[in-house]
Amino acid sequence: MTSRPEWLSRAVEPAYTLVLALVIVGPLLGPGYLLLRDAVSTPRSFLTDSALGLSDAAARAVPQDAAIAVLSAVVDGGLAVKTILVAALWAAGWGAARMVAALFPARGTFPRPSVGVGGRLLAATVTMWNPYVAERLLQGHWSLLTGYAALPWVVIATTRTRRGKPRGWPVLATALAAAGLTPTGAVLASLLALVLLVVPAGPVRVFGSSDYQKRAQGVRRVGIGAALAVVASAPWLVATAVSGAGAEGDTAGVAAFAARAEPWLATTGSLAGLGGIWNADAVPGSRTTPWALIATAILLAVVALGLPAVWRARRSPVVVALAVLAAAAVVVPTLAATGWGLAVGEWAVVHLPGYGLMRDAQKWVALAVPFYALSAAAGVSVLASLARRVFADDPAPTRASRAGAAVVAIGAVLLSLPDLAWGVGGALRPVHYPEAWQRVTALVEGGAGDVAVLPAGTFRRFPWSGDAPVLDPAPRWLPLDVPQTGRLIVLFGGGSTIAGEGDRSAEIERLLIGGGEPGDLTNLGVGWVLVEHDTPGTPGDGELLSALDRVHDDENLTLYRVPGTPTEYAPGTAARVAVVSAHLAWAALLAGGVLGCVAGRGRARRADQP
Incomplete structure (x- = not known):
């Protein structure tokens, strides 16, 4: 044979x-x-x-x-x-x-x-x-x-x-x-x-x-x-x-x-x-x-x-x-x-x-x-x-x-x-975002401050996203930072709430829900508030939201601009340099490894040739 x-x-x-x-x-x-x-x-x-x-x-x-x-x-x-x-x-x-x-x-x-x-x-x-x-x-x-x-x-x-x-x-x-x-x-x-x-x-x-x-x-x-x-x-x-x-x-x-x-x-x-x-x-x-x-x-x-x-x-x-x-x-x-x-x-x-x-x-x-x-x-x-x-x-x-x-x-x-x-x-099927997400992204691009999101919570359940809960897409969609508490609510097994790590995010959330002045938001570095509709969660304080400038509103999203100049919450130069350097080192390891594999494969093939 x-x-x-x-x-x-x-x-x-x-x-x-x-x-x-x-x-x-x-x-x-x-x-x-x-x-x-x-x-x-x-x-x-x-x-x-x-x-x-x-x-x-x-x-x-x-x-x-x-x-x-x-x-x-x-x-x-x-x-x-x-x-x-x-x-x-x-x-x-x-x-x-x-x-x-x-x-x-x-x-x-x-x-x-x-x-x-x-x-x-x-x-x-x-x-x-x-x-x-x-x-x-x-x-x-x-x-x-x-x-x-x-x-x-x-x-x-x-x-x-x-x-x-x-x-x-x-x-x-x-x-x-x-x-x-x-x-x-x-x-x-x-x-x-x-x-x-x-x-x-x-x-x-x-x-x-x-x-x-x-x-x-x-x-x-x-x-x-x-x-x-x-x-x-x-x-x-x-x-x-x-x-x-x-x-x-x-x-x-x-x-x-x-x-x-x-x-x-x-x-x-x-x-x-x-x-x-x-x-x-x-x-x-x-x-x-x-x-x-x-x-x-x-x-x-x-x-x-x-x-x-x-x-x-x-x-x-x-x-x-x-x-x-x-x-x-x-x-x-x-x-x-x-x-x-x-x-x-x-x-x-x-x-x-x-x-x-x-x-x-x-x-x-x-x-x-x-x-x-x-x-x-x-x-x-x-x-x-x-x-x-x-x-x-x-x-x-x-x-x-x-x-x-x-x-x-x-x-x-x-x-x-x-x-x-x-x-x-x-269960693993693609979704299609409403057009509103593109419009909101264009509005906040180049703006100052972070974007606070309502309703409170990390997960969403939109009519267009299926039956399973989904992580809020705003932090990945928007060109500005979106502070999040990282708090997780586990719905089964009797239910439990697992605390997150974001202290400033938690303070922003308390302010949006409990009420306050627009200046309180700017002091926390917030320049925008995005409200996502048709998803469960704790809504924001209506009186506070009414004091903000509404710049977009439709059945999916409402975007507010917070009056005033937000306080800048930026990491120090040393921290930024350290983190960026770590990312570049990781990328270099990946690229160098791939190039090394290709080069090694080429040498092996040449060695096998008579």
């Missing part, structure tokens, strides 16, 4: 994962903008102080907001967000396939399992088609998925560097910078990279080197990896340091954001099945029924098939480290949801600066996915052998039996979560 050309096998992986990514995002491929819970995209956003993290609210969306502001000056902001989302899903699946090829090559030697294209496609499917991806899409965490997508590439990069291949460093720089689009992504990828770089070399040998040289090389690897991780995290680290926001969080957020048990599954089972997000409304319909138990059993069975083969490869320090991380990624969030775990979290959110950014415990289960993908890929040969034993009385798997086993396993994973397809059952 003629062997399949290697280039054809390599082309199947990106093609398959791209198709799967497009099937997932489905409706978003049409015109319109992503606006769902925490996800906000607009035609244009601006490089405001808030976008840079220079506000009194926690730096939760840096450098994401700054990056989209820069991109939207060139291309439509909605298109930029969609492109990044599709690229993230694609990179996650393709990276999982390449990770398997790096650790378990098709012509591997015992005791490492040999995994062909079918196993690699199964690894990609497990990585892309699971409750974690579905729930993060429904929660609007599109930028977190860039960090999720970086994880298999981090494994690839660290594996290369451990083998003494310099080409691993540009890949690691690119992966860490891409993950650094959001603070959580930066922490996820950096933690994985440092663990894989720190673990002892084990059977890896450096020809002709002494033990001292090996240790020195290991220390150098860890040092370079740590430096790259710091640069990837620099935007949010520096913004948090200079603004002081997030130094102390609300303890109510710890219980509200704890991992959640799904039907017929305890918290451990939900997390092991890559589900259990805190928001019960941000889950696919199939995960709200007893099917969640069946789906979790299918996923874990696919993963468990490869455990014997992975166990035989335990001499690989990378494989062992991934297994330990996978166990910890399930066990630690489970413990964090217990009574004493919540108590520890409440202490940490008060005493550890920035810990409030980490309170969503379920998101850390992403660290289990690389091992899940690796084990599932190794299980294809096991499943093929079982099938041959049953149907042909011959345990030796053939190419055909492996292909059949891969198809069956991939089909089982896809069927375990049928409503991930086409925008998570149609």
Whole structure:
């Protein structure tokens, strides 16, 4: 039988994962903008102080907001967000396939399992088609998925560097910078990279080197990896340091954001099945029924098939480290949801600066996915052998039996979560903003002061935005800063209010609701007041609003200009320079990593030529 050309096998992986990514995002491929819970995209956003993290609210969306502001000056902001989302899903699946090829090559030697294209496609499917991806899409965490997508590439990069291949460093720089689009992504990828770089070399040998040289090389690897991780995290680290926001969080957020048990599954089972997000409304319909138990059993069975083969490869320090991380990624969030775990979290959110950014415990289960993908890929040969034993009385798997086993396993994973397809059952669909948003943007552009927004609250529910609550789009739409308290109202589980960090924003809100004079607003740096109609929330004081100059009014928005010259609330020059420098360093890391990958790929191709 003629062997399949290697280039054809390599082309199947990106093609398959791209198709799967497009099937997932489905409706978003049409015109319109992503606006769902925490996800906000607009035609244009601006490089405001808030976008840079220079506000009194926690730096939760840096450098994401700054990056989209820069991109939207060139291309439509909605298109930029969609492109990044599709690229993230694609990179996650393709990276999982390449990770398997790096650790378990098709012509591997015992005791490492040999995994062909079918196993690699199964690894990609497990990585892309699971409750974690579905729930993060429904929660609007599109930028977190860039960090999720970086994880298999981090494994690839660290594996290369451990083998003494310099080409691993540009890949690691690119992966860490891409993950650094959001603070959580930066922490996820950096933690994985440092663990894989720190673990002892084990059977890896450096020809002709002494033990001292090996240790020195290991220390150098860890040092370079740590430096790259710091640069990837620099935007949010520096913004948090200079603004002081997030130094102390609300303890109510710890219980509200704890991992959640799904039907017929305890918290451990939900997390092991890559589900259990805190928001019960941000889950696919199939995960709200007893099917969640069946789906979790299918996923874990696919993963468990490869455990014997992975166990035989335990001499690989990378494989062992991934297994330990996978166990910890399930066990630690489970413990964090217990009574004493919540108590520890409440202490940490008060005493550890920035810990409030980490309170969503379920998101850390992403660290289990690389091992899940690796084990599932190794299980294809096991499943093929079982099938041959049953149907042909011959345990030796053939190419055909492996292909059949891969198809069956991939089909089982896809069927375990049928409503991930086409925008998570149609929930992920584009919206169209009323024309009023463009008019208001033009009116305030170039104006003085910040824009205060009513009704009070961070989330909205417009008639044109769908049934789910959405983050107020005003901070991304408007060219001036929009002070926000960061306060979150959790509607389920008895309901709770989680305090934000914005002290000046809270004072502005109290003034707009309780009443006062226009001069009080200008003293707080407010030059405009925007009222958004047809959305729930506490309205403003009518007497105060009547004292302002109305410059726009329609069924969607009313804009007021505050008389007088607003007090300027601008960060100091040193703070601005520090934050901008951190953003530029992150951008340079991303650009340099990409250029390094391209250059390294070109050198490798030239070296392969006769």
